[in-house]
Amino acid sequence: MSRPEGPAAPPGRPESFWMATASPAAPYPPLTTDIEVEVAVIGGGIAGLSTAWELIDAGRSVAVLEADRLAAGVTGYTTAKVSALHTLVYDRLRRTRGAEGARLYARSQQEAVERVVAVASSVGVDCDLERRPAFTYVTDPGERETVRAEAEAAREAGLAASYVEETGLPFAVAGAVRVEDQAQFHPRTYLLALAEDVRKRGGSLYEHTRVTGLTEGAPCRVTTENGCVVTAGDVVVATHYPVFDRALLFTRLSPRRELVLAAEIPARDDPDGMYITPEDRTRSVRTAPYGPDRRLLIVTGETFTPGAGDVGRRYAALADWTRAHFPAGRMLYHWAAQDNDSTDTVPLVGPFHPGARHTYVATGFGGWGMSGGAMAGRLLTDLICGRNSPSWTHLYDPRRLWSTVREAPAFLKHQAAVGRHFLGDRLRPTHVDSVAEIAPGTGALVRTGGEKCAVYRHDDGTLRAVSARCTHLGCLVAFNAAERTWECPCHGSRFDTDGTVLQGPAIRPLGERAVEER
Known part of the structure; x- marks a missing residue:
């Protein structure tokens, strides 16, 4: 039988803190x-x-x-950051949309931050809203000029931005953009x-x-x-x-998933800000209120394409990073988030x-x-x-x-990736030759009756088989062992093991199929 993919998920409840609380x-x-x-x-x-x-x-x-x-x-x-500082967007916008485009982006996003604050007050909701500075940082000295240029572009666009080399993080940074008056809340x-x-x-x-x-x-x-x-x-x-x-x-949209860990830390270890770096497949850090003298540390990262596999190992890498930088943290929750990037x-x-x-x-x-x-x-x-x-x-x-000319490379790269999955996944052999190789709690694609089926074995040994073709545009799904879901690598649709749609763009479930133990 095949074995579950990668290391076990990190300790803590496999649930979003926001959903749980x-x-x-x-x-x-x-x-x-x-x-x-x-x-x-x-x-x-x-x-x-x-x-x-x-x-x-x-x-x-x-x-x-x-x-x-x-x-x-x-x-x-x-991760519920309400911020106008979007990693390294302003220097790019300054080059692709001009200074006016960057200015309009900054103004619209900062006004949105203020709108959330105003609406929360208007409806009278206590949603743990806190005003904090936002940072984009790098630890590689070779990338120092990248964030220096971003700080300059963000400041020119109208944000309260500055370049700094000192932050509240418990490790040294080579440089960072700091933007004041941002916010975080319980979404x-x-x-x-x-x-x-x-x-x-x-x-x-x-x-x-x-x-x-x-x-x-x-x-x-x-x-x-x-x-x-x-x-x-x-x-x-x-x-x-x-x-x-x-x-x-x-x-014009490419989906990506990121993993999230939440750990209880002493309030004295709060880095007092919202942080993100594009390094190490992204690392994002913020905290939230969590009782007297405690904070909930929320760490996000390990960006990957849905259905890309190795999710267990990615969780382990993120957990190792968190423990190395916040050793006093006690893991409480873990979950995953999904986003869509536009080509421009x-x-x-x-x-x-x-x-x-x-x-x-x-x-x-x-x-x-x-x-x-x-x-x-x-x-x-x-x-x-x-x-x-x-x-x-x-x-x-x-x-x-x-x-x-500037936007075409991202568009072509995305289409090439979709094409590789749409055609390549059909030409590659199935993951297993027989359903007998599928261990409890895991899933794999198996060819049966002339088509590829997505087959999952429940913990009690029973099988559930559905069509492997995503009902959106027909790409083949892949199994996410850490979350026990079928995922489409082309456009990000996600399905439960019984084929039920968990996340679009698909609107129809994966059709049920019959397989035999052999």
């Missing part, structure tokens, strides 16, 4: 009848709920349709408060309501998995990765496609969805309500030309 929320019902509203928002994460709250505040009738639970998807697994607590405020002010929210169809027009029609229809003047697709491909946005760095927020008149999208936040989602809520509300659009509208417009 938010106050229990009363469930919202699934949609069971046809309804009509002015705006339908598909997706109940920070982009969708921020948009719904802003629209309600503007006097529009709104329905939010969430396939699972509100604030329990990508937003429930974030699920914040968003559940927004959802409840939307409900109190007349909005409708539906959980366990998967959208499977969209007919554009005046009005638009949104169809759900159980056949209900929502008629709406406007529709916002805020599903992290768009569940509809008519805009071909999948060619900037999120895609605005009209869904060139012909769109009443459909909008918000996606491609590149790991910075807290500020990006808040920004998207205000921007889309202005567009839908016909208000004067902010000056950065064109910067985020999904219809912008992407095939410039």
